[in-house]
Amino acid sequence: GQQLNQSPQSMFIQEGEDVSMNCTSSSIFNTWLWYKQDPGEGPVLLIALYKAGELTSNGRLTAQFGITRKDSFLNISASIPSDVGIYFCAGHETSGSRLTFGEGTQLTVNP
Amino acid sequence: SAVISQKPSRDICQRGTSLTIQCQVDSQVTMMFWYRQQPGQSLTLIATANQGSEATYESGFVIDKFPISRPNLTFSTLTVSNMSPEDSSIYLCSVMWGSKNIQYFGAGTRLSVL
Numbered sequence A: 001g002q003q004l005n006q007s008p009q010s011m012f013i014q015e016g017e018d019v020s021m022n023c024t025s026s027s028i029f030n031t032w033l034w035y036k037q038d039p040g041e042g043p044v045l046l047i048a049l050y051k052a053g054e055l056t057s058n059g060r061l062t063a064q065f066g067i068t069r070k071d072s073f074l075n076i077s078a079s080i081p082s083d084v085g086i087y088f089c090a091g092h093e094t095s096g097s098r099l100t101f102g103e104g105t106q107l108t109v110n111p
Numbered sequence B: 001s002a003v004i005s006q007k008p009s010r011d012i013c014q015r016g017t018s019l020t021i022q023c024q025v026d027s028q029v030t031m032m033f034w035y036r037q038q039p040g041q042s043l044t045l046i047a048t049a050n051q052g053s054e055a056t057y058e059s060g061f062v063i064d065k066f067p068i069s070r071p072n073l074t075f076s077t078l079t080v081s082n083m084s085p086e087d088s089s090i091y092l093c094s095v096m097w098g099s100k101n102i103q104y105f106g107a108g109t110r111l112s113v114l
Helices: none
Strands: A005-007 A010-014 A019-024 A031-037 A044-049 A055-058 A061-065 A071-076 A085-092 A099-101 A105-110 B004-007 B010-013 B019-025 B031-037 B044-049 B068-072 B075-080 B089-097 B102-105 B109-113
Touching: A010 A019, A019 A085, A031 A061, A031 A071, A031 B102, A044 A055, A044 A061, A044 A071, A044 B102, A071 A085, B004 B089, B019 B031, B019 B089, B031 B075, B044 B068, B044 B075, B075 B089
Parallel strands: A010 A105, B010 B109
Antiparallel strands: A005 A019, A019 A071, A031 A044, A031 A085, A055 A061, A061 A071, A085 A099, A085 A105, B004 B019, B019 B075, B031 B044, B031 B089, B068 B075, B089 B102, B089 B109
């Protein structure tokens, strides 16, 4: 089935630094979602994107739906220790299709 | 968002036994899903739980191993049958909810099979 290529696989940063991660696909997606998973928890939705070119913010998080509809990025500004976790991109190729997940980006923030 | 309660939150089971995981949602939802997340991996869809009919399984997953019930629009169970150590994973319930059909996840069941 369709795969989402998410990078980087892991990041080790200092508190206060900005972070960027992205997801690419070989086919067009009509919805992009970004989730965060803390240890011992299920994925929690951070940002949902529905239109090509859409740029959406949620506090220190900003995500964009690529204009080709084949990619998306997530930026975290001024990282803090509680940003630690695994970030997953996910998307629907068509309305009602199964949700496809990226492989995740493990973020570590050093105080 | 919908509130999803999943239990048990974790269990340690013996090889050859079965475990039933429950998922309760605080709102009626049309679509419910079961995922598996193996250690250090992403999420893999096991099946879509259909209310009033048999679940729709993804390639590599079969009803005999992962029987699913969906008696109403707020509840579903997933059974992991005849367990082996390879079944040690996190099992996650998910629902599609709201006008934009966003998927939300329960906290997961952490299963260890000895």
